Amino acid sequence: MSDVERKIDYTEEEEQYLDSHNELRSVSIDSDRPSSPSPSLTPSTYTYSSSVDGQTLLRDIHGRAINATSESYMLPADKAEHDRLDLQHELFKRKIGGLYFKTDAVRRALAPKQDVQPTIIDIGTGAGTWATDMARHFPHVQVTGLDLAPANLVSPPPPNCKFECDDANLGLGHYRNSFNVVHARMIATGITGYRALLSDIANMLRPEGVYLSIEVDMQLYNENFEAITATDENDPSFTWLQKVMFRVYNACKERTPGGIDAGYLIPSWLKSMDCWKDFGDRKMYIPIGAWEPEMSDKQRQIAEMMMHDTIVFMNSVRPMLLAHGYFEETVDQWLAKAIDELKHVRKKQYWRFHCAWAVKKSDPSNQGVGAETST
Numbered sequence: 001m002s003d004v005e006r007k008i009d010y011t012e013e014e015e016q017y018l019d020s021h022n023e024l025r026s027v028s029i030d031s032d033r034p035s036s037p038s039p040s041l042t043p044s045t046y047t048y049s050s051s052v053d054g055q056t057l058l059r060d061i062h063g064r065a066i067n068a069t070s071e072s073y074m075l076p077a078d079k080a081e082h083d084r085l086d087l088q089h090e091l092f093k094r095k096i097g098g099l100y101f102k103t104d105a106v107r108r109a110l111a112p113k114q115d116v117q118p119t120i121i122d123i124g125t126g127a128g129t130w131a132t133d134m135a136r137h138f139p140h141v142q143v144t145g146l147d148l149a150p151a152n153l154v155s156p157p158p159p160n161c162k163f164e165c166d167d168a169n170l171g172l173g174h175y176r177n178s179f180n181v182v183h184a185r186m187i188a189t190g191i192t193g194y195r196a197l198l199s200d201i202a203n204m205l206r207p208e209g210v211y212l213s214i215e216v217d218m219q220l221y222n223e224n225f226e227a228i229t230a231t232d233e234n235d236p237s238f239t240w241l242q243k244v245m246f247r248v249y250n251a252c253k254e255r256t257p258g259g260i261d262a263g264y265l266i267p268s269w270l271k272s273m274d275c276w277k278d279f280g281d282r283k284m285y286i287p288i289g290a291w292e293p294e295m296s297d298k299q300r301q302i303a304e305m306m307m308h309d310t311i312v313f314m315n316s317v318r319p320m321l322l323a324h325g326y327f328e329e330t331v332d333q334w335l336a337k338a339i340d341e342l343k344h345v346r347k348k349q350y351w352r353f354h355c356a357w358a359v360k361k362s363d364p365s366n367q368g369v370g371a372e373t374s375t
Contacts, residue, residue, distance in 0.1 A: 057150060061323060070167050072191070072192050073189065075316050082126060082151065083312075085127040091306055099137065102210060102357040112140050118138070120134055120180065122144070123146050124168070127152060132145075136158055144164060151163055168200070172201075172203075177204070177206055179204050181212065184211070188262040192258050198270070218252075219242075219352070221285065228242045239341060239349060240341045243338070247324070247326065280356070287349070288306050289306070307342055307345070310342055311343065
């Protein structure tokens, strides 16, 4: 059994759910990939502090700065990527209507307390913008941004915000009972076992603490909210963006088999755990480009931001695809055609995002939360 197979920990029921809900799993798309050795899935064995020189945490892969501490996450950690994440942060703020959903629970969790300072951790903080924004909105709260590589901050963070470099795949037990809010947005592409991470998150939260998550669906959807599954370029429903995302999904599946499908499964995993007093989820569709009829100014702005985010993202996935074994000329052709398709809005496409949240029970007996409920 290969390393990849050993790391997949989905139950038979979860596999059946994914097969029926995630069309990407049924598409064979690696026929044009040359034979190449599988990458090592062994994560870094080191935990880094924010005092470490940032350059020691980065390496050059196909012209982009990638974290040097984990083979699992292959998106860049340079200024260009963090600028993209800043843009994405702004579009999420506009779409959600603020920095977070489940507002009442978050505000209760972060209310000033006499005995302990409220705290937030942002796992996979990226550019650090969400963390610094939260620190400014809640000056009495201590905020920690956590990632594999340092954030490219354009100015010093607020005094109540700090950044640490660590690998969530190595376990976060050292943060037990430390936070009132755990935020994890768009991190599944770098998580080798998201179900185990959820247990860590539950243990990190204090009673009444809140978990917030957003994950993207690599399956694109057409104007009728139907999955785009065509692989034949002559098929009228074919899109170059989906062709690229088929390949990105496969590359991520090889490196993070227990994380890439997390968006679909987080709601059922939350339900199976006995530590939550309340939890929920919703789907969020965002058009790529302002092609919907009768859009408001706000909707048009969000759609155009989503288009620009996606165009830049095409260059972000290039190192991952090349490291996966695709020929450079082929990858560059795919990306050029996808970018042209996006710039000219040749196809009507939606990204779908999986949003989930949970509130931890207040009963102290439920603070040991690694176990799931029996069935």
